[in-house]
Amino acid sequence: MDKVVTTIILSIMCGIIAVIFKEPLTLKNNELVIRKINLLLIIGYAIVIGYVFIANYCSDKRPSLFTFFFMMTFCLTSSFPLQILKVYKYNGPVNLLIIAMNLTTMAAIHFYRLDLFVTSGVMTKITGVSSFPVAVSFLIFSEIALAVLTFLLASKKLQVIFDWIEKSSRSWMWGSASLILIILPVLAGVKTGRSNLGLIKSSVQTANFIFLIIFVLSIAKILSSQEHMLRLDVVSPLTRLKAFVHVLLYSSSCFIVPMILFQRELGIPLLMFCFILVMLTFTSQKWFIFPFGISGIILFITAIMIFSTHVQARIIGSWLNWRDWAFAAYDGTNSWTGWQPFQALSGVKASNIWGTGITAGHPNIYSITNDFAAVGICEEWGIFGLAIIVSSFFYIIYVSFRCFIAPDFKGLTMLGLSVALLLEGFFNLSGNLSILPITGTPLPFISNSGSTILCSYIALAIMMFLQDNREREH
Amino acid sequence: MTRMRWTLLVAAIIWSVVIIGYFFKINVTEDNIYSDFHNKRVRTMDRAPIIDGSPEKIVLAFTNSRGKRIYPLGEAAAHAVGYISPVAGSAGAESMFAEKLTSPVSKRVYFFQDSKKNEPLMLSIDAKLQLTADKALGSEKGAIIVIDLKTGGIIVMVSHPTFNPNLINDIYKRINVQDGPLFNRSLYGFYSPGSVWKIISIINLIDRQDKYFECKGTILIGDRIHRCAYSHGRVGGLKDAFARSCNLYFIQRGINEIKKDDFLRTSKLFMGKPITNEFTAADYIQAIIGQGIVISPLEGCLLAATIANNGMKPETSLLRSTAPAKSQKILSSDDAQFLQVYMSEVVSSGTGKGLLPFQKTGFSIGVKTGTAEKEIGGLKKINDDWIIGYAGKNAPEIAFAVLVENTNLKAAEACTPVIYKVLERYFQKQHKNFGRENTK
Numbered sequence: 001m002d003k004v005v006t007t008i009i010l011s012i013m014c015g016i017i018a019v020i021f022k023e024p025l026t027l028k029n030n031e032l033v034i035r036k037i038n039l040l041l042i043i044g045y046a047i048v049i050g051y052v053f054i055a056n057y058c059s060d061k062r063p064s065l066f067t068f069f070f071m072m073t074f075c076l077t078s079s080f081p082l083q084i085l086k087v088y089k090y091n092g093p094v095n096l097l098i099i100a101m102n103l104t105t106m107a108a109i110h111f112y113r114l115d116l117f118v119t120s121g122v123m124t125k126i127t128g129v130s131s132f133p134v135a136v137s138f139l140i141f142s143e144i145a146l147a148v149l150t151f152l153l154a155s156k157k158l159q160v161i162f163d164w165i166e167k168s169s170r171s172w173m174w175g176s177a178s179l180i181l182i183i184l185p186v187l188a189g190v191k192t193g194r195s196n197l198g199l200i201k202s203s204v205q206t207a208n209f210i211f212l213i214i215f216v217l218s219i220a221k222i223l224s225s226q227e228h229m230l231r232l233d234v235v236s237p238l239t240r241l242k243a244f245v246h247v248l249l250y251s252s253s254c255f256i257v258p259m260i261l262f263q264r265e266l267g268i269p270l271l272m273f274c275f276i277l278v279m280l281t282f283t284s285q286k287w288f289i290f291p292f293g294i295s296g297i298i299l300f301i302t303a304i305m306i307f308s309t310h311v312q313a314r315i316i317g318s319w320l321n322w323r324d325w326a327f328a329a330y331d332g333t334n335s336w337t338g339w340q341p342f343q344a345l346s347g348v349k350a351s352n353i354w355g356t357g358i359t360a361g362h363p364n365i366y367s368i369t370n371d372f373a374a375v376g377i378c379e380e381w382g383i384f385g386l387a388i389i390v391s392s393f394f395y396i397i398y399v400s401f402r403c404f405i406a407p408d409f410k411g412l413t414m415l416g417l418s419v420a421l422l423l424e425g426f427f428n429l430s431g432n433l434s435i436l437p438i439t440g441t442p443l444p445f446i447s448n449s450g451s452t453i454l455c456s457y458i459a460l461a462i463m464m465f466l467q468d469n470r471e472r473e474h
Numbered sequence: 475m476t477r478m479r480w481t482l483l484v485a486a487i488i489w490s491v492v493i494i495g496y497f498f499k500i501n502v503t504e505d506n507i508y509s510d511f512h513n514k515r516v517r518t519m520d521r522a523p524i525i526d527g528s529p530e531k532i533v534l535a536f537t538n539s540r541g542k543r544i545y546p547l548g549e550a551a552a553h554a555v556g557y558i559s560p561v562a563g564s565a566g567a568e569s570m571f572a573e574k575l576t577s578p579v580s581k582r583v584y585f586f587q588d589s590k591k592n593e594p595l596m597l598s599i600d601a602k603l604q605l606t607a608d609k610a611l612g613s614e615k616g617a618i619i620v621i622d623l624k625t626g627g628i629i630v631m632v633s634h635p636t637f638n639p640n641l642i643n644d645i646y647k648r649i650n651v652q653d654g655p656l657f658n659r660s661l662y663g664f665y666s667p668g669s670v671w672k673i674i675s676i677i678n679l680i681d682r683q684d685k686y687f688e689c690k691g692t693i694l695i696g697d698r699i700h701r702c703a704y705s706h707g708r709v710g711g712l713k714d715a716f717a718r719s720c721n722l723y724f725i726q727r728g729i730n731e732i733k734k735d736d737f738l739r740t741s742k743l744f745m746g747k748p749i750t751n752e753f754t755a756a757d758y759i760q761a762i763i764g765q766g767i768v769i770s771p772l773e774g775c776l777l778a779a780t781i782a783n784n785g786m787k788p789e790t791s792l793l794r795s796t797a798p799a800k801s802q803k804i805l806s807s808d809d810a811q812f813l814q815v816y817m818s819e820v821v822s823s824g825t826g827k828g829l830l831p832f833q834k835t836g837f838s839i840g841v842k843t844g845t846a847e848k849e850i851g852g853l854k855k856i857n858d859d860w861i862i863g864y865a866g867k868n869a870p871e872i873a874f875a876v877l878v879e880n881t882n883l884k885a886a887e888a889c890t891p892v893i894y895k896v897l898e899r900y901f902q903k904q905h906k907n908f909g910r911e912n913t914k
Contacts, residue, residue, distance in 0.1 A: 282478050339512075345500060346513040353501045362515045378497065386497055390490045397486040401479050415482075426489055433496045 002357025005051045009109065009358075010384045012044040013102055017391050021398070024093035024471070027086045037098060038082060042075045045105050048358060052113050055359045061115070067133045071112050077143055078105070081150045088154035092468025096399060097149070099392045100460050103445040104142045106388065110377050111135040111369060111448060113358055118369075118448075134369050134448055141450040145457035152461040159465070165217060166409045174218030175254030181206040181214070182258045207259060207268040208442070212455045215255055215272055216420050220412035222247055223283050240284060251276055266311070267439035271423050273297060278419050283407050319437040340366060344432050347375040355382020369448040371440055374432045386429075389446070393425040399463065403470045414466045417459045506573065514560075521575045522592035524555055524567055527627060527794035531594075532601035535568065543568075545639045547601060550608035553658040554599050554631040554792065557639035562646040565656070567792055571595055596794040598627025603899055607632045610895035614888070616878040617660035617771040620896065623779055623870055626788040626799025630874075630896065633659040664747055664768035665858045665877060668844030668885070669719045671764030673777060673813060674740050676716060678732045680809050684711040687723045695759060700725055703845075703884070716816045717824030719843065721763045728762040729755075737761065743787075743804050744777045745769055764844055771875045774862045779873035781817065782840075782864030785810035814840050814870075817863060828890035832865065832897060839865040839897075843885035856880050861889035865897055867905055 016037055019025075025034055049071050056063040078101060082094065117131035118124065123140065124132050152158050184206075256269040277293035280286075305312045319341065343365040350361060356379060363376035377385045400418035404411045421444050428447075431438035442449050444456040500507075507513060521543065523536040534555045535545050543558055545551070556566015564572065574595055607618045607630045620630035637645060637655040649655045657663065691705030706720045715723035728737070738753065741761070747768055753761075760766035769777075772790070780787040785805035805813075817840025820826040821833050826841040833839050841863030847855050859878045864870040874896065878888040 278482075282482065285478055342507075342512060343514075345504070346507055346515060348497060348500050349504060349507045349513075350515050351501065353498065364514055383494070383497060387494060390493050394486050394490050397482065401483045404479060419482075422486060422489070426493075429493050433493065433500065435492065435496050 001051070002055075002360040003355075005048055006355060006357045006381060009044040009048050010381065010388075012040050013106065013388050014384060016041065016098060016102055017388060017395070020095045020098055020395060021391075024467075025095055025098070026091055026093055027082065028091045031086070034082060034094060034098070038079050041102065041105055042078060045078075045109065046072065046075050048109050049112060052109070052359055056115065063115070064133065067112070067136055070136050071108065071139065074105075074108060074139055074143075077146075081146050084150050084154055088156075090153050090468070092153075092464055092471060094464070096396065096460055096464050096467070099395055100445050100457065101146075103389065103392055106377065106381075106385070107373065107446040107448070108135060108139055108142070109358065110373065110380075111138050113380070114363060114368065114376065116369060137450075138369075138448045138453075141448075141453045142457075144450075145454045148454065149457045149461040149464075152458070153464060158462065159469075162410070162465070165221065169221060171218060171222060171250060174214055174221070175250065178210050178214050178218075178254050179258055181210055182262050206451070207263055207265050208449070208452050208455045210255065210259070211268050211272060211275075212417070212420055212424075212459045215251075215275070216416040216459075217413060219247065219251070219276065219279055220409055220416045222250065223279060224407060224409040224412050240286075244280060244284075244289075247276060247280065267427070267441045270297070270439060271420070271427060271441065274423055275416070275420055278423075279412070279416060282415065283412070315437045319434060340372070341431075341434050341438060344372055344375045345434055347372075347379040348433060351379045351382045353383050355380050355385060370442055371428065371438065371447065372432055373443055373446050373448065374429055377446075378432075389425070389429070389443075392445075393422050396463070397422050399467060403467050410466050410469060414463060414470075417463050421456070421459060510572070521558070521568075523594045524575070525594045525596050526601040526604075527596055527598045527629070528600045528602065530601075531596075534597065534599065534601060547605065548638050548640060549636040550605050550632070551599065551601070552636045552639045552655075553633045553660065554597065554604065554628070555639070557642045559642045559646065561643045562650070566658075567595070567597055570792065597792055598622065598625070598629055598794045599631065599792070600629045600903075602903065603896065604630050604632065606899040607892075607896045608634075608636070610892045611876075611878075614878050614892075615659075615880055616876065617663060618874070618876050618892065618896065619660045619771045619775040620872055620874040620900075621775055621779055621788070621790055623783055623788065623864070623866075623873055624798060625795050626790045626801075627794060628790055628792050629872070631658075631660050631792075633657070633663075659877065659879075660771045662770065663877070664770050665860075665879070666767065666846035666848065667764040667769050667774060667860055668846035668858070669721070669764055670774060670777070670842050670844035670860045670862055671741075671761070671767070671769075672716060672719070672724050673781070673842060674737060674744075675724045675728050675732060675762055676712060676813060676816065677740050677805065677809060678736055679712055679727060680812055682731055685727065686710055687715065687720070687726060689720050689722050691722075693722045693725065695725070695729070696756070698756065698759075700759065700763075713816055713819055716842070717819045717822075719825055724762050725759055729759060732762075734758045741767065744773055744780070746773055764846055771877045774860060774877070775873050775875035778817075778842075778862040778864050778875065780804050781810050781813045782866075782870035782873050783810070814864075816840075817842055825884075825886040826861070826863070826890065828886060828894060829863075829897070832901070837865060837867060837901065838870055839863065840870075841893075843889065845885045850880070856882065857884070857888075859883065859885035859888040861885055861893055863893070865900070867901075871904070872900065 019033070019037065027034060049068070053063050053068045081097065085094070112135040114134065116134045118134055118137055119131050123137045124130065251272060256272050259265045259269050273293070274297070277290050281290040301311065301315070305315060319338070347361070347363060347365060350356065358380050361376070361379040363379055365372050365375060368376050374386070374389060377389070396418045400415050404415050424441050424444050427436065427439050427441040428443040430436040431441070442452040444452060521537055524534040526532045526534055533546055534551055535543060538544050545555055545557065547555065553566055556564060556568040556570075558564045558568045568575065575592060603620070607620070611618055611632055611634050615634055617634070618630055618632040619628065621628050635655040637649050687709045689702055689706035689709050692699050692701050700722060702721045703719070706718055709715045709718065709720050709723050734753065734755075737758065742748075745767070757766055776787055776790070783801065784807045785803055786801035787804045788799035788801045790799075818833070820841050820843070821829050821839055825843040829839055829841060841861055844860035846858045846860070848858060850856050859881055860875065862875045864873045866872065874893060876889045876893050878892070881888045
């Protein structure tokens with residue numbers, strides 16, 4: 001029965017992906033198709049949630065009725081964004097929104113099936129309970145994020161914001177905003193990106209917001225501005241070099257170095273550096289920049305390994321040499337650096353390619369609702385589950401590919417956001433599959449992190465706005 | 475710009491292919507992840523039963539209807555069969571053959587995946603003989619190993635103190651101590667072999683002219699006095715010295731006629747633990763009589779097996795097999811047969827007299843005993859006693875080693891009664907007339 005239910009939801013989601021790729025869908029021209037897609041997704045979601053509830057009940061797990069009914073309310077609330085956008089006459093393509101909701105639905109089902117609880121964070125503070133269901137927490141954050149997205153698109157505020165950014169904003173404003181967001185939590189008494197302030201204690205991660213929104217917009221602004229136009233025919237090599245150095249120095253001083261120093265973050269700075277390489281390669285059309293830059297990153301990380309045992313452990317112990325520990329005689333303890341990556345590989349291996357079926361797996365790994373969410377999905381949903389995630393991120397790049405015509409501010413923002421989301425997806429999935437060392441990067445739209453979900457949907461709102469803008473210009 | 479756009483798209487396609495491809499790679503290769511005990515799923519997987527190698531196919535481990543793993547032989551076969559537990563991990567055959575025990579991975583598509591279970595795992599262990607050996611060792615601390623010379627299969631593996639694997643979840647924390655019940659002495663315990671190691675001297679002295687010796691019970695070499703258990707009087711030669719285990723005979727001939735390097739070279743053929751480079755003359759004298767060096771009960775058994783197999787050292791296995799054991803030539807056939815005669819003499823007229831009834835019945839049997847002294851706390855001394863040997867009807871069929879730790883008795887008193895019971899049971903099983911012949 002597990003496999004039957006999983007097949008139903010997989011078929012629906014794969015069908016949605018296929019339709020999305022076919023053509024842009026708008027509420028004006030394709031309302032019926034969009035409603036059918038939404039209805040199918042709701043039906044599939046309801047079937048799976050109902051099945052998980054019954055399966056847990058039959059196996060004496062005592063599933064919570066509150067959680068079940070709350071999860072079922074998503075069937076109703078999931079169509080609100082589309083309803084509101086129709087009312088406010090948003091006529092842009094909604095493919096990206098459907099893709100994101102596909103992923104959100106997948107994650108909601110997965111977290112409900114896991115039946116885990118959080119013991120810290122915003123929800124426990126607001127409700128006053130000691131533990132709060134992860135699935136409900138994820139759904140609440142997703143619905144808030146969807147509400148924000150709906151507001152941004154329906155109110156048409158993004159046009160005003162973009163015009164201001166393009167015409168009036170300066171680099172120092174972005175840099176200052178970044179520094180404030182990085183340093184403020186530290187001033188509040190916490191060295192990492194978390195806050196120590198009352199309600200939002202331990203739950204606000206500014207790193208993701210800084211990367212996805214502030215950093216992307218600022219780099220897009222710099223690269224598109226007149227004095228730093230990098231296209232071949234326009235500038236001399238010396239001017240181009242100066243522009244490169246300017247971008248690197250600016251990024252390092254306002255974003256990368258402060259984040260490393262004050263927030264002890266290594267994953268997001270690495271993402272930022274890779275992002276800069278992609279954007280510089282793209283806008284200058286100089287192929288050598290990317291491989292040259294990647295080599296620089298590898299050399300830099302190798303140098304850090306000499307001084308940092310933490311980085312050494314991450315790279316050597318948990319990534320390169322995991323077999324030395326994993327297949328040694330079991331001594332009754334689980335303490336070695338590569339424990340989590342090994343559990344991730346075990347989860348992937350347990351899928352047996354096609355997946356065990358929802359509720360038939362044994363997803364059991366620390367951080368399975370966050371950094372390793374994809375592992376749990378791979379184990380039970382199999383190759384098709386992974387393909388849905390990968391093709392969703394691929395679609396984001398595909399949209400950017402279609403919409404990016406010229407390296408102006410809007411074009412570079414569109415490109416930058418899609419590259420940023422793709423890089424996050426790439427690093428997360430690569431870490432889960434041990435292609436690369438784990439960097440602690442969450443998976444957009446899927447990882448249970450309120451900050452990540454909100455930032456991902458804001459980025460999505462910006463992309464949908466820009467796509468709509470581009471379609472109208474044509 | 476168009477080219478760059480396409481480059482980005484192609485890069486995204488490559489990324490997608492790499493992720494999906496790596497997913498496939500992990501599922502198709504790395505099969506040992508599937509059965510490694512660090513993978514928590516292993517602890518809830520279906521496991522095949524384990525049965526012994528006897529014709530009765532006695533079950534040694536099975537999973538009951540509630541999913542609990544049951545070990546019918548309990549303490550008697552704990553170290554051989556092992557256990558599997560979410561608290562304690564896994565050990566023994568449950569760990570060694572985890573891949574064979576867990577259900578095979580089916581690569582068929584989704585609904586067509588079969589849930590075929592594995593065939594029962596057949597060990598070389600003989601359940602009834604194992605029970606007899608466990609009972610024979612009683613409350614003594616030690617080990618018993620018996621191997622089948624034809625196949626190299628381990629038919630008895632006992633280690634005391636032992637534990638009940640059916641209760642492993644409850645007792646693990648208490649018994650997981652150094653040198654505790656979980657420790658498998660038969661494979662991993664290392665002890666001084668005592669007079670058993672005189673076999674090494676014999677290998678080096680076989681081709682030399684035999685000599686007699688007057689044993690007065692003690693001898694002064696350098697500034698140290700070396701002793702025998704008692705004064706043997708006139709020792710007629712190598713065979714006599716071996717049978718009666720005269721230390722001084724071997725020490726005297728060893729230091730005068732065997733080069734230290736030759737002795738070490740021969741020793742290394744049967745030892746797993748290396749001897750340190752700082753092997754002094756005093757160390758050498760001690761090594762001649764089996765003190766100051768260590769071997770495991772399995773290594774002692776393989777020494778006897780090599781002699782019984784006409785110089786061919788067999789490869790051992792815990793899995794049942796009918797094929798002849800792979801062997802490695804260690805000694806010449808003549809030397810091995812020579813040693814067989816000597817070991818047989820130990821039974822006829824030496825420290826192995828307790829096993830004479832078997833010889834008188836016409837069974838081929840040869841042994842060597844060894845009593846290794848060790849100090850425990852201050853000047854108090856205690857013994858680790860050994861008996862190694864071979865036995866069979868017309869030709870050697872099995873080799874064995876018995877170790878009794880921390881005893882005040884000599885090897886003949888401590889070990890011979892133990893191996894007697896094991897051999898009696900073995901011969902009753904293998905040779906139907908044994909009981910009747912023995913009573914004549």
